[in-house]
Amino acid sequence: MELTSSHQRRVVAAAIGAASVLLAWFAHEPSVLLVAVTAVCICVGWKAGLAAVAAASLLSAFILWSPAYAAENSPVKLAAFVAGALGLWLVVKIFRTISFYDRLYQGAGPSITDIPGLGWSAYPDGRLRFLNSAALQYVGVTTEEMREITDADDFSWWRRFVHPDDVETSMVQLRHSLETGEPMIAERRLRRFDGTYRWFRDMGVAVRDERGRIVGWYGHTEDIDDRRKAEAALRQSERELRLLVDTVPTMIWLMTPAGLPYYFNKRFVDWAGIDSAREEPRGTRQFASHVELFHPDDRTAVKAVFQKSFARGESLQHKGRLCRKDGEYRWIDSRFEPLRDEDGTILRWYGVNFDIDDEVRARESLRLTDERLARALRLASLSELSVSIAHELNQPLQAVVANAGAFQRWLNADPPNFNHAIRVAQKIIRNADAAAQVISRIRALFSKTEGESRAIDLNAVIHEVCDLLGDRLASSSVKLDLHLDPSLPATAADHVQMEQVVLNLMRNGIEAMQDVSINVRCLRIVSRHQNDGTVEVEVRDHGRGLRNPERIFEAFYTTKPDGMGMGLAICRSIIEAHSGRLWAENLDTGGAAITFSLPIRAAAQTSTHTTGTVSA
Template sequence: MELTSTKQRRVVALAIGAASVVLALFVDEPYVLLVAVAVICICIGWEAGLVAVAMAALLSSVTLFSGESGAAGGAVRLAVFVVAALALWLVIKIFRTRSFYDRVYQGAGPGIADIPGLGWSAYPDGRFRFFNPAVLEYVGVTADEMRRMMDADDYSWAQFIHPDDVEASVAKWRHSMSTGEPLNDEQRVRGADGTYRWFRDIGVASRDDRGRIIGWYGQIEDIDDQRKAEVALRQSERELRLLVDTVPTMIWLLTPAGLPYYFNKRFVDWAGVDPTENEPSGNPQFATHVELFHPDDRAAMKAAFQKSFARGEPLQHKGRLCRRDGEYRWIDSRFEPLRDEDGTIVRWYGVNLDIDDEIRAQEALRLADERLSRALRAASLSELSVSIAHELNQPLQAVVANAGAFQRWLSADPPNFEHASRVAQKIIRNADAAAQVISRIRALFAKTSGEPNPIDLNAVITEVCDLLADKLLSGKVKLDLQLDPRLPAIAADHVQMEQVVLNLVRNGIEAMQDANTSPRDLRIASRRRGDDVVEVEVRDQGRGLSDPERIFEAFYTTKQDGLGMGLAICRSIIESHGGRLWADNIATGGASITFGLPIGSAKAVRSSTAKPGKRLV
C-alpha cells in the first residue's frame, strides 16, 4: 500500500506501536517495547520522548518482575532496556533535530540555500523537505513554521497558490510524481503582503546510477512582469489586427521573394481568397494569385512585379482584379519593402485600392467632354450663322431701301439725277459694309486677324445707334449719350468694335423690355481712364444681373430664346485687342457693362493681337 500523506503514515505508525506493546506483553519480552518508544517519539514529539521511555520502563518492570527470572535478573534486564530506550530516543532526536532543514539553515557551508532565486527540494515520494530562504522570505514564514506545515500535510504549500490555480498545480505535480517527467508549471503565488504574482515552477528529478528517483529539485522564477508584458503585447497585436482588418484598404504581406502569405479581412472578403489554403508544396505561390488579374493585364503585371522584387524597388501598378462575384475592377496596387538595419528586405507590404469607380467616372467625363466639344462647335456655328445673318441684314436692307429710292428718283418726271446720285453712293457704302462683314468672317475661319487701324469709338457708337434707331423707337427707349469729345483714337478692328457695341446696346434695350420698367433710359458713355485706357459703358434700367461673372460664359443665357454666345464673343474680341470686359449691378437698379481698351499705336496693337489669346471659335 502506498502512503501518500503524513496523516496516513502516522496512523500506520501508531498501529504498529500498539501492536508492539501487545506483543511485548504476550511474549514477555520488554525489548519489543522499543518499537513503541520509536513510534511515540516520531508521532507525539520529542518533548514526550522521556515520558515515553518512563512509561515503557514501568510496563517492562511489570513484565520483568512478574516472571520467573527473579529480582536480580529482572533488575539487570530492566537496566539494559532503559539504557537501550534512552539511546534509541537520543538517536531519533538527533536525527530529527539535525534534519535537512537544520543542516541547511544552521550549517556554515554553501548549498541549495545559497542558490539565487526561489528554490526547493522534495523527497522521492513528493513530500517537500526544503524551501530556501528566498521562498520563506517571499511567503513570510519561518523555517520552523514551514516545517510544521509540511509535517501536517503534504500539500500544505497549496495554501500559497491562487485558488484558481490550485487544482491545475496539484494535478501537474502528481503527474510528475507518477511519471517522473520534469515539472513545468505557472501559477500565481501569494506573497507576504497578500498580493499574488505569477511564477514559473520548474522541477526535475534526481536519479541514482540505476535510474531510481532519489529526490526532486526545483526553482521558482518570478514571471509576473513578463506575463503582464505578454498580455500587453497580445492586446497590442489584437488591436493591430483589428486595425489592419477594419481599415478600408486591402492589405497583404509578401515574403522577401515576393510570395504572398497574409491577407487582411478586407482583402479576403473582397477577393474571396482563402488565407488558410496551402499549395501542394506547402508554400504559397504567387502564380495562384496572378490568376485574379484580368487576362489582358497579367503579363504586364507579372513583369512589373518581378522587376520590382528583383531590384527591391517600390512598385505602383494599375490593373483589373477579379472580385469574388466575378466582376473585374480597376485596382491601384502599391508595394513597399521593409528592410532591417543591414538593408536586407525582410518582407513586402502591399495595399490594393479599388479605383474602378474613379476610372469609370474619368472615362464618363472624357466622353462627356467630347460630346460637349461637339455641341460647342455646333452651337458656335449656329451662333455664328445668326450673327452673320444679323450683320448682313442691316446693310442688305439698306441696299434694298436705297435701290427703291434710286428707282423712284429716276422714274420721276422729270428724273432727279442729283438725288439718285446720292442714293447710289449710299448703296455703294451699304454694299461695302456687307462685303466687310463677309471679309471678317472669312478671316475668322482662316485664323487670321484683321489689320488694326486707328478708329474713333465715339463714331462707332454713333453709327450703331443710327442702325438701332428703329429698335430704340419701338422699345420706347430714351438714349442718353455721354461721349467724351476729347477721346483719343485707338488701334482696333472697326467691324469687330461695331459688333461689340451693337451687342451691348441691343442687350440693354432687351433688358428693359423684359423688366417692363418706366422710364427706359439707356446711357452710353465714353471716357478716358488714366493715360493708357479708354472705357465705354452701356448702362440700362432693367432688372439687373443674377450672376455678373457667368454672363460671359459660353451658352449661359437668361433669355428664353437666347444661345448665350453674344457676350462670350464680345469678351473674346475685347481680350484679343488686349482689353477687358466686365459687368456690374447698379444700386439704383439696372446693370452696367463696360469694356476698356488700351491706347496705343497700330503697331503696338498688332504686336499685342499677334500673341495667342482666348478665342471662342
Template sequence: MIEPAGLFAGLAIGVAMGALVWRRHAEPHIHADEAIHPGDRQAIAQAEARAFCSGVPQVVSYRQRSPRHGWRWHKYRAEPAYSSNVTVRPLVHDPGENWALATSLGETGDAVNAAKIIEDVYGSAFAFDAEGRFTYATPMAQTSLAMTLDDFNEPLSDAAFLDGGDLGWKRGVHPADYDSASAELRRCMRSGTPFNYEYRVLRATGEYVWHRFAIRPARAGDGRVTGWYGTGFDVDVFRRTDAALHESERSLRELLETAPALIWCMTPSGRPIYFSRHMREFLGFDVAAKDEPDVPRLQSLLGAIIHPDDLDRVNERLDHSLRTGEPYALTHRQRRFDGMFRWVETRLAAMRDEAGEIVQWNGVCLDIHDQIRAQDELRQAQDKLAKAGEAASLAELSASIAHEVNQPLAAIMTNAQACQRWLAGEEPNIARARGIVDRIVRSAESAADIVSHIRALFQNSAGPRRSTDLGALVGEVRDLLAEPFAQSRTSLDIRLAPGLPPVAIDAVQIQQVFVNILRNAIEAMAASPEGSRKLRLEGAVERGRIRIDITDTGPGLADPDHALEAFFTTKAHGMGMGLAICRSIVEAHGGPLRANNVEPTGARFTFTLPIAKGGDD
C-alpha cells in the first residue's frame, strides 16, 4: 500500500509517465496533447504512478482520438517498469553549462534511457548498474547533493556494495537511515524487485531532508537485470506536515483523554462510538462493553447507566435532539462503576460539515453530585436559620405579650386580694369593695384590648386598602421568588386576563398571600421529576371581583378540608400557621380562600379580591 506522501510523489512521476503514454499512443498527425481525452489524462497519470511506486500493474480505460471515428475507448495497462525502447527526445541545454553525463553506458544503456525518459519530463533521475555503481545522474541531482558521479561511486570499503560494502553516496545519507536503506536496496537488487523507500539525504546546504526514492530494474531480453533506474522526490514538507498532523491529532486526543470531564461521541444516527478515559473510569467499561444482540447500542448503554426514574426523560430528550439536530442538555442521575448513582449534567451538540450536515454528536457529562449535595445542605442551613429566626421572633413576641398582659393581670390580682380583705372583716366594707371591683373590671378590659390587638396583628387586618395594579403586584412576587424558582427548576406561567381593573387591597398583606402559597407549592413539588414542576397563576373578573387561581403539578393536598386550619401541617417541622394566616387576610378582604386537588395531579388555591371603585378604598 502506498503511503500518502509516496502516492503524492508518485502522482508527480505519473504525470510524466502519462505524458509519455500520450506520446506513444498518439497518431503521427495528431498532437500528443490532443491524442488522449482531457477527462482521462489524470486517470492514466494515476495508473502510471501507482504502477511505478507500488510495482503492481494497473489497468485503466481511456478515450483516444481517431481521425476517422472520433473518440474511441481503449484499455491501457500500466506496467511497474517503464519500457525504454522508445525514441527519446534529445535533451536541450546550453552547451556552456557543465553537465555531468554518464560515460559507461554499455549494457546498462536501457536503464540510462529509462532514466532519461523520466528526466525528459520531470527533470530529475538517475541510473546505476547491476553492481550498484551509478552510471547516470541528472545535473539537478548532482548539484542539490554537491556530489558527482565519481563521488557517488567512490569505494569506502574493499567489499562490493552487494556484498555489504559501501560506496561514496553513503556520505549523502543520514547516518540513522543508511543501514536500513542500504539493506533494503541490496535485498531488492538481489531479488530484482522494485525499491520504494524514504530516508533523509544531505543537501548541499548542509541540512538533511526527507526523500522518497522509487527505483526499478531494467532487464535484458532473457530477463536478466542489466541495471536500475529511478528518481527521488523531496517529501520533507509532506513529512513535516504529516508529523504536525499526527502531533495535532495526538495533542487533541490527549486533551480529550485528560480533560476533567466525561466526554463521549456518537454517530449522526445516535450510535455511541467513543468514551474518553475519564468516562471509561467513571463507568467502569468502554463504549462497546454493553452491546446486546439486536439491541441498539445507545439503548443498551442508557439502560445500564441511567437511573430508572430518569430514563424516560433522558430517552425523550435524546430522541428529540437526534430528530431535530437541536442541542441536548439535561441533569439526571448516572450510575458509577461502584453502582452508586450520581447527579450529572449532560450536554450534547452536533458537529456539522460545510454543507450543514451532521457528521458527529459530541457530548460531555459533568459530575455535579457534590455541588447538588452542597446546595441541599445550604438550603437546609437556610431553612434552619429561617426557623431559628421564627423562633427568635416568636420568643420576642411572647416576651412582649407577657410584658403587656402582665400589667393588667398584676393589677387584677392586687385589687382582688384587696377586695378579699375588705369583705373578710367583721364588718365588710361594701363601698370600698365595690370600688375595687370596678378597678378589676377596667384592668380586665385592658387585658382584653391587648389580646384583641395581638389578634388583629396576626390577622394583618389594620393595613390601609389602596387601589393596586394586580399585574404589577404579581410581577413583584415573581421577582421576590426568582431564586427559589431557579434553584428548584420550577416554571411559573402567569395568565392574567387583559384589561384587569385595579383591586382595593392592602398590597403588603396580599403579597404575603401570594408568596406563601407559591412557596408552599415549590416545596410540595420538590420530589417531582425535573421538567414537570410547573405553576400556573390565573386572574380574571368574576361576579364583580377578581378571581385568582394558583395551580401546581405536585402530589396534591393530603387533606384539603383541613389544609387552611391553624396548626394543621404535613411538614416535619411546620407550625401550621401560614395558610391559616393567608385565609384570615383573604377573609379580611371580603373573600374566601379555598383549597382543592386537581386531576391528574396537583393542588389549586382559589380566592377573590375586591375591585377598586376609584382612588383609595
C-alpha cells in the first residue's frame, strides 16, 4: 500500500501503535510497546515520541508487576525497557535532524538548492528554516551558523541581514503575511558578506497541508539593485526633461495621432490659464475645446488648416490670435511636427507656440511709420521736383494758349473758317487732357491713398520718369542711355510706386556723378526679360561707386550731407511688397548699378499694400 499523504501516514501509525499496545497488554510483553513508540516518533514527530516513551514506560510498569512476571525481575526489565525506549527515541531524533540538513545542504535536488537567485524556507511561524547555497554565499553564513539561526525563537537575525531603514517595514509586511497567509512580496535592501547593501525583490508563498494549515514558507529573493538604479536614473532623466520642457520659454503641447491635445507644458498652462487638475484624461480632450482659445475670426480657418494637416500627416505652421488667461488675444506662431515609428505611422504630434504679438505690433507700427515717412518724403521732394513739374505742365499749357489764339483768329476771319477752328479745338482738348494727366499723376504721387495693382509696362514707366527728370538731366550734364527690351512683358504692379522707385534710382545715379568729369557722366537704364519668369530694370551710373552696397538699403543710412537715408530703404520695401528683389553692386568699369526684379504675373494675382518714397 502506498501512503500518499501525511494524514494517511498518521492514521496507519496510530493503528499500528494501538495494535501494539493491545498486543503488549494481552501478551503481557512490554517490549511490543516499542513499536508504538517508533510509530509515534517517525510519523508524528520526535517531540511527540518523548511523550510516547513516558506513556509506554508507565504502561510497561503495570505489565511487569502483573502476576505473570516475578517481582524480583520487574525492576530490571522495566529499566531495560525504559533504556531501550529512550535509545529508540534518540535514534529517531538524530535520524530526522541529520537527514533534514543532509537533504537541504548536501544532497538536495534542483527544487531547493539549485533555485536561481537566493532561495529560502521558513517555519509556519516565520522562523528561518534554511537558505540555499547562493543565499548562504551572499550573506556569508555557513551551514553551522545557519543551524544556530534556525534554533532562534525570535527574529533577531532579521536585523543582521536587512538594511536598518527597511527593518520595520519588512517586519510589518512579514507579520501581515503570517497572520493572513497572503504571499510575502516586498522590496528591501539586504546586506552582502562584504557589508554592502543591494536591493532585492523578496517573494514568499505559504505551503499548506490537506487541511489548509500552513506547514511552511518558501521564497525566492531576486537581485534588482541594477534595475532600481536604472529606474532611478530614468526617473531623474524624466524629471530633468520635464523641468526642461516646463522651463524652456516656449509653449509646448502634445496631441494624439488624431490631433487631440493631451499634454500642455507649464509655460502653456500659465500663459493660457488651463487648469491641468481638471483636464480630461489622456487623449480625450476634444480639439474643439482648444480651437475655442483662438480668436472668433480665426477659428474656422484654424480648424480647417489643422484638420487638413492631421489628415495628411503633414507638418504645419500657422499664425493666429490666441486668447491669454487675462482675456487678451495675442498673435501666436504655431508649428506642428509628427513623430513617426519605423513604419511611418504617426505616434503623436508635437506642437510649439511662439508669442509673436509684440513683434507683429512692432512690425505694424513700423509699417505705419514707413507710410507716414513716405508721405513726408514725397512732400519734401515737392520743392525739388517743382521745376520738372512746371516743365511738364508748361508744354501742354503753352500749346493750349497758342491753339486758343489760333482758334480765335479762325473764328474772327471774314468769313470765319470753321473747319480750321474745329481742328484747333480738338488740339486744345488733347493738350488739356495731357495737362490733366500730368496733374493726376502728380496728385497720386503725393496723395495718402494706397496704390492699386494693375498690368503696367515698365518701359512706359521709365519713359515717363525720364521726361519728368529731363531738365534735371540737362542741368547736371548727364547723358541718358536707354536699352529697353521692346518685347518686355507687362506685369502687375502699382504704377505710381514703380514711378517712385525708378525716379529715386535715377536721381541717386545723377547725384552720384556730380563729382566726376562731365565727359563720363552717363546714366544707363536697361530693361530685360529673364528666363526665371521675372523682369529686371537696371540703373547704372559712372560715379565713384558704393563704399558698402548692402548698407545703402538700411533705414537712415546715407552718404549725402542733406539726405535722410530712407529713400532706398523704402524702395526695397516697395519691391519686396511686390514679391520682387532689389540689390546694388559696384562695377569693374567704375560706378555702381542698382537693379530690381519683379515676377511676371497678372493683375488679379497680387494686391499691393505698401506706399513708397522718392528721396534718399
